[in-house]
Amino acid sequence: MSLKKTVTATAIAISLVITLAVPPCMAETGTYNIHDTSPEKILVDAVILRPAGLVATVIGTAAYILALPAALVTGQTGETAEILIGTPAHYTFTREMGNVDREL
Numbered sequence: 001m002s003l004k005k006t007v008t009a010t011a012i013a014i015s016l017v018i019t020l021a022v023p024p025c026m027a028e029t030g031t032y033n034i035h036d037t038s039p040e041k042i043l044v045d046a047v048i049l050r051p052a053g054l055v056a057t058v059i060g061t062a063a064y065i066l067a068l069p070a071a072l073v074t075g076q077t078g079e080t081a082e083i084l085i086g087t088p089a090h091y092t093f094t095r096e097m098g099n100v101d102r103e104l
Contacts, residue, residue, distance in 0.1 A: 053092030
């Protein structure tokens, strides 16, 4: 296996691990208070979580394209798009900065 393929496969594997591990770690019920964010949470959000969310959105889009034939047959294109694309896109682009440990 060439170095380029190895690096690509490793990057995809790391992205999948982050994608699958981050949302369950952040699941918590409660209300969101805009004054309850710390600079550390905003920094982690901006440097690590937003880029991971962008990667998850891209991977979700690719997975949606692969799953589209089955979704068309079963009539679940909307649900499939929401789960694979909408959820990570919402997490990446519409969530408040620093809102890393509250319900979305």
